[in-house]
Amino acid sequence: MEEEEKYRKYYEAVNRLLFWVRFLLFAIVILLFYLFIAYKGEGAPKWFQNEEVLITDSVKSPNDSIWQAPDTSAWQNEPNVNELRYGRNLIANTAHYYGPKGTIQHSSNGMNCQNCHLDAGTKAFGNNYGAVYSTYPKFRERSGKMESIPKRINDCFMRSLNGQAIDSNGKEMKAMVAYMKWLGKDVKKGERPKGAGLKELNFLNRAASPENGKTLFAIKCVSCHQANGAGKKNSDSASFQYPPLWGINSYNRGAGLHRIIRFTSFIKYNMPQGATFKNPQLSDEEAWDIAAFVNSQERPNMDLSHDWPNLKTKPIDYPYGPYADKFTEQAHKYGPFEKLKKK
Numbered sequence: 001m002e003e004e005e006k007y008r009k010y011y012e013a014v015n016r017l018l019f020w021v022r023f024l025l026f027a028i029v030i031l032l033f034y035l036f037i038a039y040k041g042e043g044a045p046k047w048f049q050n051e052e053v054l055i056t057d058s059v060k061s062p063n064d065s066i067w068q069a070p071d072t073s074a075w076q077n078e079p080n081v082n083e084l085r086y087g088r089n090l091i092a093n094t095a096h097y098y099g100p101k102g103t104i105q106h107s108s109n110g111m112n113c114q115n116c117h118l119d120a121g122t123k124a125f126g127n128n129y130g131a132v133y134s135t136y137p138k139f140r141e142r143s144g145k146m147e148s149i150p151k152r153i154n155d156c157f158m159r160s161l162n163g164q165a166i167d168s169n170g171k172e173m174k175a176m177v178a179y180m181k182w183l184g185k186d187v188k189k190g191e192r193p194k195g196a197g198l199k200e201l202n203f204l205n206r207a208a209s210p211e212n213g214k215t216l217f218a219i220k221c222v223s224c225h226q227a228n229g230a231g232k233k234n235s236d237s238a239s240f241q242y243p244p245l246w247g248i249n250s251y252n253r254g255a256g257l258h259r260i261i262r263f264t265s266f267i268k269y270n271m272p273q274g275a276t277f278k279n280p281q282l283s284d285e286e287a288w289d290i291a292a293f294v295n296s297q298e299r300p301n302m303d304l305s306h307d308w309p310n311l312k313t314k315p316i317d318y319p320y321g322p323y324a325d326k327f328t329e330q331a332h333k334y335g336p337f338e339k340l341k342k343k
């Protein structure tokens, strides 16, 4: 009897203990769950963070949200609405005005500014104009001079459109500048909002591979840009449905996109057509290798002898010497870039 009583007490004690153990485990699980939901901030491991937190821009941003262009339906009230409309048109349909069959003059390669400055320069990380009005005029190392917006626009005419500069005081230039001013009207002078321009990606720890890129290009890009990289003309044959990536109608070797870091930044978050920074369709490796392949193809020439007068400021991915460092053109063209990074 006494024996039995002892066992019963023993049994109850074990039961109580088990109850508390279970309770504690349960509490821990609840706590972990709560932490999982609540803690996705800056300090958390990368795989654990919200996408928004992962978007890091090297430049200071006035607030946390991604830049958005003002709504064009609101420009009805602007006194210069017609000028704004004209400016936007010139950017979206540049070939119509300046292409091989242009109505103003035949001085560009048939591409539109919008082919590279997507949605008329309004798409987040789509090479938009969000920071143009707030940061120009500025000193640029490529020319070694102070540059105004018209000078910068003419740079793209001469390099990206492989053409001639347009009249800096003409009505077309004024309209494009007015449009860029309107786009940047809510950005404080000197500031570069998050989402402006392009978004760079991490370097690979190897050189980018044109051979891999060739295979990937055939799978992911050929359907639109064609196997010879020449793109596809519209039926009016005056502009492109799919713009060229190399060859005589493409941007020339002095253009910004010819630098591999720019090119990867552009395609990673914008290509194939439909990709966005929130929904990229290429892995980092794919972007680098495809860029290496496209950058290995022929494109129009340009006199680059006056660029980068101060060699020390030449970008690490500039594919043409001379350089201030000991690395070869090959290394500057394909990387690996970590060791080329300026100290």
Ligand code: HEC
Binding pocket: 091, 094, 111, 112, 113, 114, 115, 116, 117, 127, 128, 129, 131, 132, 149, 152, 153, 156, 157, 160, 161, 176, 197, 198, 251, 255, 256, 257, 262
């Ligand atoms: C082949 C692609 C391409 C085309 C076409 C092109 N651009 Fe550009 N543009 C670029 C690249 C790349 C940059 C450099 C972006 C950077 O530095 O982050 C740039 C930079 C600019 C900038 C400076 C942006 C900034 O934030 O500093 C302006 C302004 C500009 N382009 C205007 C134009 C205009 C206007 C046209 C048409 C006449 C045009 N671009 C056509 C690729 C292009």
Ligand code: HEC
Binding pocket: 112, 114, 115, 116, 118, 119, 217, 220, 221, 222, 223, 224, 225, 241, 242, 243, 244, 245, 251, 257, 266, 267, 271, 272, 273, 282, 290
């Ligand atoms: C579904 C069709 C399509 C596919 C696939 C596609 N692109 Fe494009 N790409 C376009 C269009 C259209 C534009 C011009 C965008 C505009 O004008 O709004 C463009 C523009 C570009 C530009 C800037 C303009 C130029 O011609 O230099 C580059 C660079 C580019 N694409 C690279 C690529 C690469 C690399 C791939 C493969 C990873 C790719 N694209 C896949 C349709 C496509």
